[in-house]
Amino acid sequence: MKARILDRADALKIVDLLRQQGYEVIAPFRGRGRDTFFETVTDQNRDQVQLHLPNPYYPPKRYVFPHIERLLTVKRDNGDIRIQPSYEEPKRAIFGIRSCDVAGIYHLDRFYLGRDFKDIYYENHRKNLFLVNFVCSDPANDIGDECFCVCADTGPAARDHFDLQLMDLGDEFMAVAGTRAGEALFTNPIFKKATEAHVAKRHAILDQVRKAFKTTTSWFSATVRYVSQGEILDKTWEEIGNRCLECGGCTYVCPACTCFTVSDRQVGPNEIERVRMWDSCGLGGFTRMAGGFNPRRAVHDRRNRRFFRKLAHYFIQRELSMACVGCGRCAAVCHGDIGMPSVVEMIRRATAEVEKRESVSH
Amino acid sequence: MNPLATESVRPRETARREQAENIYLPRIAVLDRVVQEIQDVKTFYWHFDDPGEQRAFKRFLPGQFAEVSLFGVGEFPTSLPPSPTEEETFFTVRHVGSCTSALHQLRPGDKFAVRGPYGNGFPMEDYHGKNLVFVAGGIGLIPLRSAIVYALANRKQYERIQIFHGAKTPKELMYVPNLREWEQTPGVECHLTVDRSADSWSGNVGVVGSLFKKPGVQVPVENTVAFVCGPPIMFRFVIKDLLGMGFQERNIVSTLERYMKCGVGKCGHCCIGVAYVCVDGPVFTYEQIKKLGEDI
Numbered sequence: 001m002k003a004r005i006l007d008r009a010d011a012l013k014i015v016d017l018l019r020q021q022g023y024e025v026i027a028p029f030r031g032r033g034r035d036t037f038f039e040t041v042t043d044q045n046r047d048q049v050q051l052h053l054p055n056p057y058y059p060p061k062r063y064v065f066p067h068i069e070r071l072l073t074v075k076r077d078n079g080d081i082r083i084q085p086s087y088e089e090p091k092r093a094i095f096g097i098r099s100c101d102v103a104g105i106y107h108l109d110r111f112y113l114g115r116d117f118k119d120i121y122y123e124n125h126r127k128n129l130f131l132v133n134f135v136c137s138d139p140a141n142d143i144g145d146e147c148f149c150v151c152a153d154t155g156p157a158a159r160d161h162f163d164l165q166l167m168d169l170g171d172e173f174m175a176v177a178g179t180r181a182g183e184a185l186f187t188n189p190i191f192k193k194a195t196e197a198h199v200a201k202r203h204a205i206l207d208q209v210r211k212a213f214k215t216t217t218s219w220f221s222a223t224v225r226y227v228s229q230g231e232i233l234d235k236t237w238e239e240i241g242n243r244c245l246e247c248g249g250c251t252y253v254c255p256a257c258t259c260f261t262v263s264d265r266q267v268g269p270n271e272i273e274r275v276r277m278w279d280s281c282g283l284g285g286f287t288r289m290a291g292g293f294n295p296r297r298a299v300h301d302r303r304n305r306r307f308f309r310k311l312a313h314y315f316i317q318r319e320l321s322m323a324c325v326g327c328g329r330c331a332a333v334c335h336g337d338i339g340m341p342s343v344v345e346m347i348r349r350a351t352a353e354v355e356k357r358e359s360v361s362h
Numbered sequence: 363m364n365p366l367a368t369e370s371v372r373p374r375e376t377a378r379r380e381q382a383e384n385i386y387l388p389r390i391a392v393l394d395r396v397v398q399e400i401q402d403v404k405t406f407y408w409h410f411d412d413p414g415e416q417r418a419f420k421r422f423l424p425g426q427f428a429e430v431s432l433f434g435v436g437e438f439p440t441s442l443p444p445s446p447t448e449e450e451t452f453f454t455v456r457h458v459g460s461c462t463s464a465l466h467q468l469r470p471g472d473k474f475a476v477r478g479p480y481g482n483g484f485p486m487e488d489y490h491g492k493n494l495v496f497v498a499g500g501i502g503l504i505p506l507r508s509a510i511v512y513a514l515a516n517r518k519q520y521e522r523i524q525i526f527h528g529a530k531t532p533k534e535l536m537y538v539p540n541l542r543e544w545e546q547t548p549g550v551e552c553h554l555t556v557d558r559s560a561d562s563w564s565g566n567v568g569v570v571g572s573l574f575k576k577p578g579v580q581v582p583v584e585n586t587v588a589f590v591c592g593p594p595i596m597f598r599f600v601i602k603d604l605l606g607m608g609f610q611e612r613n614i615v616s617t618l619e620r621y622m623k624c625g626v627g628k629c630g631h632c633c634i635g636v637a638y639v640c641v642d643g644p645v646f647t648y649e650q651i652k653k654l655g656e657d658i
Contacts, residue, residue, distance in 0.1 A: 071386050074433045081433065081473045085384050116641065117385045117626040259630030262623045264434050272434045287631060289621045290459025314636040
């Protein structure tokens with residue numbers, strides 16, 4: 001991939017360039033206190049865009065898979081029904097999306113656009129989306145206590161699936177083109193040639209950053225095997241379930257969760273709209289059917305489902321991508337401390353205790 | 363590779379739809395007539411407004427399902443009881459929740475919307491040359507009706523055909539005109555039973571499984587596929603009976619019910635074990651159902 005160098009002060013000029021090209025540019029901002037969020041860049045807030053800051057809890061997933069999205073409008077007229085699908089095809093760029101979230105969007109691509117059925121609503125949001133990935137290089141600001149992208153192999157620097165990647169080299173920024181659209185920006189004079197020294201510096205910084213991750217780890221490999229082979233005892237799922245407050249928070253902050261529910265709502269005397277909205281497998285009503293039968297009643301069944309869906313080898317292979325990108329948001333928001341890293345740890349410890357894994361006898 | 367793919371029911375290789383197609387867009391359907399089957403259960407005969415849609419839809423397979431839209435209320439998945447060899451398209455639906463209740467209030471001529479067909483369906487061609495045993499409890503006959511009518515329309519392809527249908531009372535037997543017809547059809551063994559008899563009932567009294575031991579009934583085990591559909595308790599007992607007779611788990615098939623909001627493997631509501639019921643099922647062998655590890 002081609003790399004270029006730009007002045008530190010010129011980084012925000014990329015935002016301007018994209019806006020000039022007609023993109024609605026989304027970028028991270030710092031609120032009051034610790035709070036950080038993604039927001040559309042305007043002339044007024046353009047100077048407040050920040051790159052080194054904690055990754056927002058509310059993931060950028062909503063720009064490809066909105067929290068609530070209209071699918072159809074249906075009008076009734078004298079017994080006749082007219083169905084009008086609503087298509088939105090925004091031209092958007094996300095500036096400063098972290099590597100974990102880039103992997104999250106890639107996972108959504110695999111899920112919504114892969115296999116037999118293609119989701120046209122997702123595709124419409126995705127097809128004009130331009131991703132400017134920002135490499136986490138400042139451990140103090142960029143890397144949270146819960147980050148574990150190094151375990152999920154998605155960061156700190158994404159290897160692909162972005163259009164442009166920015167990395168802070170200290171005095172300068174390095175820009176890497178991931179697609180032709182990204183490379184096209186390099187014609188602008190703010191981009192200068194990169195030297196071997198720049199590439200060496202990138203490697204040196206990444207080396208340091210990898211060692212600067214905090215205490216959260218998630219040893220997936222053993223857990224994926226245990227989950228896929230069904231070696232986890234019900235007792236372990238129950239322990240995990242007992243700690244679940246059933247808030248659904250983990251699924252709402254997850255950049256790789258895909259579930260939604262569909263609902264009709266009245267918007268006029270003879271007009272209804274059908275919307276889809278994020279849903280959570282952690283909530284009790286998720287699998288309830290008409291008449292009240294619910295095949296998944298216990299909390300631990302639902303926890304089992306969420307982690308099985310994310311960790312089972314079969315699904316990883318089906319999407320060729322894992323539904324956990326190591327962003328650490330679930331670990332940060334969970335009041336019961338059963339975010340992905342804790343669950344992986346609990347499973348690993350519990351399974352290690354199972355005697356049958358011990359083959360030595362006297 | 364799909365761990366479910368090695369067994370006798372394969373996830374169907376659905377032809378990749380046209381790119382421009384919106385998988386969530388239902389098509390307008392018109393209700394033709396309504397027949398009361400049993401209490402709370404009606405059959406709704408309908409057709410698509412657009413004849414082209416109707417032709418395309420008619421290529422469905424026994425065991426597949428469709429999504430029915432009642433605008434303003436919602437959308438729900440339902441089995442397809444007609445066989446593709448029949449002329450008319452219809453649903454048989456029990457009044458249980460808000461959507462089904464809205465459907466029950468429709469009158470002939472009213473419009474609603476349908477999308478589908480979805481799911482894998484019964485691999486009827488793989489069963490050529492085999493005995494078919496259908497075991498249906500109550501409205502479990504709805505999804506099996508399609509396969510039964512299909513098998514009878516292609517009678518030469520199959521060996522023995524046995525139908526076992528049980529209901530709580532004689533009044534709750536499903537598709538009575540069909541049952542009478544199947545009882546009269548040469549080469550079809552149709553056995554009925556009720557849990558609680560009524561004055562007019564001269565047939566068997568007992569659970570469906572009691573029919574297997576009735577004098578004169580001999581259920582073939584070798585080279586046989588057993589289709590089992592019904593309430594969870596009936597399902598468990600029938601499975602026990604069939605396994606006791608020597609049936610192999612992979613030769614027992616059923617269809618799973620989940621509230622599939624989308625029907626196309628996206629919404630996640632029907633995801634159990636390694637399967638999305640809507641695209642990998644709803645037809646599974648008992649061997650697969652056991653691996654999925656959730657209540658039927």
